[in-house]
Amino acid sequence: MLEFAAAVFFLIVTPGPGVLSTAGVGSAFGYRAGLAYVAGLWAGNNLVAGLVISGIAAAALAVPWLRPVLLFASAGYLMWLGVKIAFAGARIAFIHPERAPGFWNGLALQPINPKAYAVNTAFFSGFAFMPGALASETALKLLIMNAIWVPIHLAWLAAGVLLRRLDLAPPVQRAINMAMAAAMLAVVAIAVAAQL
Helix, strand or coil, X not given: CHHHHHHHHHHHHCCCHHHHHHHHHHHHHCHHHHHHHHHHHHHHHHHHHHHHHHCHHHHHHCCCXXXXXXXXXXXXXXXXXXXXXXXXXXXXXXXXXXXXXXXHHHHXXXXXXXXXXXXXXXXXXXXXXXXXCHHHHHHHHHHHHHHHHHHHHHHHHHHHHHHHHCCCCHHHHHHHHHHHHHHHHHHHHHHHHHHC
């Protein structure tokens, strides 16, 4: 069970679309929007976990054309979110980030996030620690995963909000937002390159 908890920690804390976008939303839009966004990510992550546990994800991803469709939908969505974060507070006439990403944006990310499927598949297909009690093990894994997932995402949100609260000069804040968006897009580029 300790190996499972350690794997959960390290697989979730490493930068991926979820934690990077959480920090970006916190930096660009603050706690209120960030908490709503994290709540959506949490619901979406548990939805993906349910799809993995039930086998629906494996059956769906076995369809040859579906994996690239999800990958490119994820890349497109993350590019949109990255642009929204990058230009939050910027005075650029053709970009209007007046509405911060919220619950539904977070929820929408996870079902198209390739890392969410990979991580949940690793969690629920490996690390058996209760042989013969699959239902109990799965329930305990869900509890452990969420007990680690929530604080990690709240810490990334707090880091983003801290950057916002430093009251940095607008060009510096804009550069930070763009750097966070660029990091998120780099993760997307790596995922797309790995698939191709």
